[in-house]
Amino acid sequence: MQAKATTVVLIVDDVPENLAVLHDALDESGFIVLVANSGERALKQAVEASPDIILLDAIMPGMDGFEVCRQLKADLNTRHIPVIFMTGLTESEHVVAGFSAGGTDYVTKPIRTAEVLARIATHLQASRLMHQTRGALDAFGQAAIAVLPGNGKIVWQTPLARQLMQKYLERPEATDDPAATLLAWVNKLATSRENQLLPLTIFHPDGRLIFTPADLESEEQWILLLREESDAAQIEALMANFTLTRRESEVLYWAVKGKTNRDIGDILGTSPRTVNKHLEHVFTKLGVETRTAAASLVTRKLRHLS
Secondary structure, eight states: OOOGGGOEEEEEOSOHHHHHHHHHHHHHTTOEEEEESSHHHHHHHHHHHOOSEEEEESOOSSSOHHHHHHHHHHSTTTTTSOEEEEESOOOHHHHHHHHHTTOOEEEESSOOHHHHHHHHHHHHHHHHHHHHHHHHHHHTTOOEEEEOTTTOOEEEEOHHHHHHHHHHHOOTTOSSOHHHHHHHHHHHHHHHGGGTOOOEEEEETTEEEEEEEEEOOOSSOEEEEEEEEOHHHHHHHHHHHHTOOHHHHHHHHHHHTTOOHHHHHHHHTSOHHHHHHHHHHHHHHHTOSSHHHHHHHHHHHHHHHO
């Protein structure tokens, strides 16, 4: 676990006395402490310093804490930071407003430092686990996103996921709204997890993007895995996993799809005799003797990889 000496906490409060009390308590506990006395200053500090957690006063003159939190969560660079609201208002509508703005938790004033320290420890641990998961997914080139269970907002996405999301969801020419379809599906997950809601498939002229729930246990972030299915992607996978040439992979792909040698020849612009020669080479490389055996081997392998 990350040491306190390297953990940065940003305190946001317009009352100097409140800042001083919290600053001293956290400093004595070994945290690196930053302070901001306004919403505007808080946003600037958050972007520049990227704190590990933020303690945010809900009611401040000018930009209040709720608006600060909304802007933090709207920015890809800061939306991952846990926000704990500090408020003297215990009415349920203010608590709801804090969570609706993207807050992780809240504590009431007058502040009890022991409670604040306990809440910080809890949310830092959850945040670090999510960062470790993200790092592992990034390292292995997985396409994955994390979303907020309450509203489906994307908290982070791996580089490959970002590419796929742009390709499949950001399409002005689409007759439907792929992003809205994804949001509706995520919202259904909240009530359908025990019913094993089917994966979501977003269609594109070049293929299909499939969203599958990977981890819905966290109350803060859900992880979804993305997988692209397309003729080109499957052919690339065959080349990579079976040491085939591109033409051999193309022939094998269409053979697995049940196409005859003549069909494959028409698709690839070659003769059935040439297709048959390619299939002979493929069978030798795969260590099989028939189309059925080749199809079975390829299906098992690609299912395991996905």
